[in-house]
Amino acid sequence: MSVIAEMLSYPFLVRAFAGGIMISLCAALLGVTLVLRRYSMIGDGLSHVSFGALSVAVAAGWAPLPVSIPVVILAAFLLLRITENGRMKSDAAIAMISASALAVGIVVTSLTTGMTTDVSSYMFGSILAMSRSDVYLAVVLSAAVLGLFVVCYHRIFAVTFDESFSKAAGINVSFYNVVTAVLTAVTIVLGMRMMGAMLISSLVIFPALTSMRVFKSFRGVVLSSGILAVVCFCVGMTASYVFSTPAGASVVLVDLGAFLLFGLAGAVMRRRIRWQPPGAGGKRTAAGPRGGAGRGNRQKITAGQAARQKDAVERRGTEAGAAAGPRGTAGRREN
Amino acid sequence: MNTLITCRHVDFGYENHDAVIDLTMEVNEGDYLCVVGANGSGKSTLVKGLLGLIKPMGGELTVAEELRRTGIGYLPQQTAAQRDFPATVREVVISGTLNRRGNRPFYSAAEKRLADSAMEKLGITGIRNHCYRELSGGQQQRVLIARALCATSRMLILDEPVTGLDPSAIQDFYRLIRRLNREEGVTILMVSHDVAGVIGQANRILHLQQRALFFGTPDEYRRTEAGRRYLGGEDGCP
Numbered sequence: 001m002s003v004i005a006e007m008l009s010y011p012f013l014v015r016a017f018a019g020g021i022m023i024s025l026c027a028a029l030l031g032v033t034l035v036l037r038r039y040s041m042i043g044d045g046l047s048h049v050s051f052g053a054l055s056v057a058v059a060a061g062w063a064p065l066p067v068s069i070p071v072v073i074l075a076a077f078l079l080l081r082i083t084e085n086g087r088m089k090s091d092a093a094i095a096m097i098s099a100s101a102l103a104v105g106i107v108v109t110s111l112t113t114g115m116t117t118d119v120s121s122y123m124f125g126s127i128l129a130m131s132r133s134d135v136y137l138a139v140v141l142s143a144a145v146l147g148l149f150v151v152c153y154h155r156i157f158a159v160t161f162d163e164s165f166s167k168a169a170g171i172n173v174s175f176y177n178v179v180t181a182v183l184t185a186v187t188i189v190l191g192m193r194m195m196g197a198m199l200i201s202s203l204v205i206f207p208a209l210t211s212m213r214v215f216k217s218f219r220g221v222v223l224s225s226g227i228l229a230v231v232c233f234c235v236g237m238t239a240s241y242v243f244s245t246p247a248g249a250s251v252v253l254v255d256l257g258a259f260l261l262f263g264l265a266g267a268v269m270r271r272r273i274r275w276q277p278p279g280a281g282g283k284r285t286a287a288g289p290r291g292g293a294g295r296g297n298r299q300k301i302t303a304g305q306a307a308r309q310k311d312a313v314e315r316r317g318t319e320a321g322a323a324a325g326p327r328g329t330a331g332r333r334e335n
Numbered sequence: 336m337n338t339l340i341t342c343r344h345v346d347f348g349y350e351n352h353d354a355v356i357d358l359t360m361e362v363n364e365g366d367y368l369c370v371v372g373a374n375g376s377g378k379s380t381l382v383k384g385l386l387g388l389i390k391p392m393g394g395e396l397t398v399a400e401e402l403r404r405t406g407i408g409y410l411p412q413q414t415a416a417q418r419d420f421p422a423t424v425r426e427v428v429i430s431g432t433l434n435r436r437g438n439r440p441f442y443s444a445a446e447k448r449l450a451d452s453a454m455e456k457l458g459i460t461g462i463r464n465h466c467y468r469e470l471s472g473g474q475q476q477r478v479l480i481a482r483a484l485c486a487t488s489r490m491l492i493l494d495e496p497v498t499g500l501d502p503s504a505i506q507d508f509y510r511l512i513r514r515l516n517r518e519e520g521v522t523i524l525m526v527s528h529d530v531a532g533v534i535g536q537a538n539r540i541l542h543l544q545q546r547a548l549f550f551g552t553p554d555e556y557r558r559t560e561a562g563r564r565y566l567g568g569e570d571g572c573p
Binding site: 036038152153154158161164166168170216219220 | 386387388406407409410411412414415416417420421422423426427430431433434440441442465466469482483486
């Protein structure tokens with residue numbers, strides 16, 4: 001407790017906490033849709049582009065944010081467009097763009113100012129980076145992201161789960177893609193100077209991946225990602241203060257710890273369900289095949305068995321039917 | 336018998352490349368139409384055209400008023416990302432009602448009832464709270480059909496639905512589609528590579544190779560050159 005009180009007596013740490021919590025929250029929520037749509041690398045690509053833009057801005061003596069935000073938004077559009085057209089494999093395109101942007105940043109820096117502390121803190125993050133105006137921008141950003149997720153939650157789900165179906169149902173999919181890209185770009189630029197260009201993408205990827213170990217519903221994953229991101233950020237920052245470790249790296253390590261913990265919990269939960277004795281009754285066991293084991297059994301059903309089961313299923317009525325099939329076979333095989 | 340969709344000399348394509356050329360066909364209420372053809376023969380483009388995702392480049396495409404109002408239920412090809420998606424069956428099914436909903440942010444009681452009845456029809460009520468990624472391939476297809484039925488119960492378009500299913504799941508799936516077609520009166524348009532499997536189910540076959548090589552009943556199709564080649568042998572179908 002006293003550590004926290006001590007930390008909060010420094011204004012720059014209060015700013016870092018306030019800004020960091022909001023940015024982690026945004027990154028985590030946007031991260032759920034990005035990770036599920038296989039766009040995880042976009043966060044990484046954008047952070048490198050942002051590094052390039054910031055180095056150029058520092059070298060030219062311009063204000064960093066007004067330069068880098070438009071550049072990164074542009075890059076986000078470009079990356080999405082490449083992915084949608086499918087002319088180049090998107091992971092290759094992202095790798096290429098991010099390396100090029102990093103190279104531009106490094107060359108410009110070495111030709112002008114040299115590796116100053118400013119530029120090196122863009123690489124690995126600095127706890128001092130969060131200015132008052134950054135915090136204001138983070139407030140606006142998180143209001144936008146939370147608003148989007150509250151008002152358009154079901155549409156976001158539909159677009160994330162199945163773009164083709166959503167298009168056919170008349171949802172403006174490209175609008176959601178553009179909004180996601182812009183918000184991600186702003187989140188990355190804001191968070192990058194604190195977390196570091198090399199580490200910021202973890203804020204996008206970790207919470208979603210971690211939550212997916214345990215939670216089975218989209219709602220669960222979204223809520224858990226948001227909460228997890230904020231908790232991990234706070235724990236990481238406190239650890240960074242107590243052990244004098246770099247802020248960004250500490251947060252990432254806490255994220256990794258949470259991931260391993262959730263992975264373990266998920267494995268234990270799956271095992272418990274799988275080992276439930278057959279015929280224990282109740283809705284849960286009747287509900288049938290889980291994961292790999294269920295599927296394996298199913299593949300061994302012969303066509304004749306399947307047909308007989310199907311008849312039985314149709315006679316018994318719909319509900320238990322779809323689920324009961326493979327289990328029945330499993331039992332028969334064991335006998 | 337109402338005609339739901341009529342194509343007269345329709346071309347579908349992108350920019351300067353036509354994928355479907357001079358197609359004339361119609362889909363009537365209660366039909367079970369199967370579209371077959373090699374890869375790249377324009378099947379998926381035709382589906383996009385019928386769904387209104389791309390505009391015809393030429394010819395005349397008429398969609399019945401009732402279909403335009405309720406929309407068409409669509410079962411896209413599954414993507415790799417979907418196979419391990421963390422969502423409950425119910426979340427997926429109810430997302431099918433989105434097109435009915437204008438700009439309201441939450442689902443109404445009517446939409447929830449619709450999702451419930453769709454799950455009931457497909458026999459997946461018992462697994463409504465299960466995770467989509469933990470279901471077998473056949474169960475996943477049932478969930479996606481329930482979702483499509485939430486959009487409309489008039490007509491379903493299925494794009495290669497049996498890809499990746501094991502043989503018994505495929506038979507289950509055909510039985511299910513036939514039941515929807517005969518008992519619930521759902522018009523079916525299915526794109527498939529499994530010609531031998533569907534020829535006994537469908538009442539219309541469209542063989543596409545940019546142009547329509549054949550459009551008619553399965554019996555006629557068995558007698559054509561293209562049909563014999565696809566079915567492999569004189570009588571082909573088991």
